[in-house]
Amino acid sequence: MEKGQYTRTEIFSQPEAWSAALEVLTENRRAALDLQPARRYSQIIYTGCGSTYYLALAAAALTQELTGLPARAFPASELWLSPRSSYVDGKTLLVAVSRSGETTETLRACEAFLAGKRGELVTLFCYGGMPLAKMGALNIVLPSGQEQSVAQTRAFSTLYLGTAALACLWAGREDLFASLSKLPEAGRRLLKNYALLAAELGRDASIDRFYWLGSGPRYGQAGELSLKMKEMSLSHSEPFHFMEFRHGPKSMVTPSALVVGLRSSVNAAQESAVLADVKALGGRVLTVGEEQADVQFESGVGEAIRNVLYLPVGQLIAFERSLSKGLNPDQPNNLDSVVKLS
Ligand code: F1P
Numbered sequence: 546m547e548k549g550q551y552t553r554t555e556i557f558s559q560p561e562a563w564s565a566a567l568e569v570l571t572e573n574r575r576a577a578l579d580l581q582p583a584r585r586y587s588q589i590i591y592t593g594c595g596s597t598y599y600l601a602l603a604a605a606a607l608t609q610e611l612t613g614l615p616a617r618a619f620p621a622s623e624l625w626l627s628p629r630s631s632y633v634d635g636k637t638l639l640v641a642v643s644r645s646g647e648t649t650e651t652l653r654a655c656e657a658f659l660a661g662k663r664g665e666l667v668t669l670f671c672y673g674g675m676p677l678a679k680m681g682a683l684n685i686v687l688p689s690g691q692e693q694s695v696a697q698t699r700a701f702s703t704l705y706l707g708t709a710a711l712a713c714l715w716a717g718r719e720d721l722f723a724s725l726s727k728l729p730e731a732g733r734r735l736l737k738n739y740a741l742l743a744a745e746l747g748r749d750a751s752i753d754r755f756y757w758l759g760s761g762p763r764y765g766q767a768g769e770l771s772l773k774m775k776e777m778s779l780s781h782s783e784p785f786h787f788m789e790f791r792h793g794p795k796s797m798v799t800p801s802a803l804v805v806g807l808r809s810s811v812n813a814a815q816e817s818a819v820l821a822d823v824k825a826l827g828g829r830v831l832t833v834g835e836e837q838a839d840v841q842f843e844s845g846v847g848e849a850i851r852n853v854l855y856l857p858v859g860q861l862i863a864f865e866r867s868l869s870k871g872l873n874p875d876q877p878n879n880l881d882s883v884v885k886l887s
Contacts, residue, residue: 551693552874556860560729562703565689570710576683577714587635589616592624593642594650596697600642603765604708611716624654637664644700646675649886655680669707671700694875695882696776698860702853709850721850731844739840739858747865752803755782759807762852770859777867777874787816798828807855808834810848
C-alpha cells in the first residue's frame with residue numbers, strides 16, 4: 546500500500562461526497578423542518594469529539610447566525626461528565642455528530658441527555674447500524690463520508706455540510722439550502738487549482754510551525770485544520786480567532802511560521818490587517834477566501850454557507866507535509882479511528 550493512498554482518495558473525492566450528502570439532506574428535509582427548533586426549543590447544542598467537536602463549534606456558530614436561536618458547542622465528554630456547567634434550563638435540541646457513530650463519550654452524552662429528559666436528539670453520522678443511529682428523534686446517515694483513514698477529511702467536510710444544510714432549513718432559508726448544490730463544483734475547482742501550491746507548502750521543510758486563523762463560523766474550521774496538521778504530520782499547529790492572534794500568540798511568529806488566514810468577506814479589512822502584521826514580523830502568510838486571496842474560491846455562494854471550502858487546501862497541506870516527513874497520513878501516530886472507553 547502506497548503511504549497516504551486512502552487519505553489522498555478521501556480528500557479528492559470530497560466534492561462527490563458532498564453531492565451525495567446533499568441528496569440525503571434533501572430526502573430528510575421534511576423531517577428536519579418538522580423539528581421546528583426556532584419554535585420548540587430555547588437552545589441548540591452541538592456535540593462531538595476531536596474533529597467532530599471542532600465541527601460542532603463551526604455548526605453552532607453558523608446555526609445561531611442563521612436562525613437567531615442560541616446555539617453552543619461542547620465536547621461530548623463535557624456534556625457527559627460536567628452537565629451542570631454545560632446545559633442551561635429550557636428545552637434543548639441536541640445535535641450529536643460522529644463519523645463512526647460509536648465514540649463512547651458521544652454515546653454517553655446522548656444517553657445522559659435523553660435520560661435527563663432535556664429535549665430531543667438529532668444524530669449525524671457516516672455508518673448505519675451503529676449505536677448512535679437509533680438514538681435520535683431524527684437520525685441522518687451520510688455514508689459518502691465514510692473513510693479508511695484515521696484522520697478525518699471527507700467525513701468532516703461531509704458531516705459539516707450536513708449541519709450547514711440543517712441550519713439553512715431551520716432558518717427557513719430555502720434559498721441558501723438550494724445554493725449548497727454549487728459547492729461540489731467549487732470544491733473540484735479548488736482541488737484542481739491549488740493542489741500544487743498545497744504540495745509546495747506541505748513539502749517546505751523551512752516551515753516549523755503553523756497557525757490557523759478563523760473567526761465566527763470559521764473558527765471551527767481553523768481548529769479542524771490545525772488538528773489535521775498535528776494528526777497527519779506531527780507538527781506544532783494551533784488555531785486562533787483572528788484578532789486573538791495579536792494578544793500573545795503573535796510572539797511565536799518567525800520566518801519559519803506559516804499563518805493560514807481563513808479570511809471572511811464581512812471582516813476582510815480587520816482580518817487582513819492581522820495578516821499584514823504577521824508579514825511585517827517576517828512570518829509567512831497564506832490567505833484563503835472567496836476573493837482577493839492566495840487560495841480563491843470564486844464560488845458565487847453566499848458567505849454563510851461556503852465555509853466548507855476553507856477545508857480542502859488546508860487538508861492537502863497537512864497531507865503533503867506528512868508524506869514529506871516520511872509519515873503515513875492514513876495511519877497517524879498513536880491514534881485509532883474510534884476512541885472506545887471500557
Ligand atoms: C471522533 C474522533 C476523531 C479523531 C480520531 C478519533 O470520532 O475523535 O475526531 O480524528 O479519529 O475519533 P467520531 O466520533 O467522529 O467517529
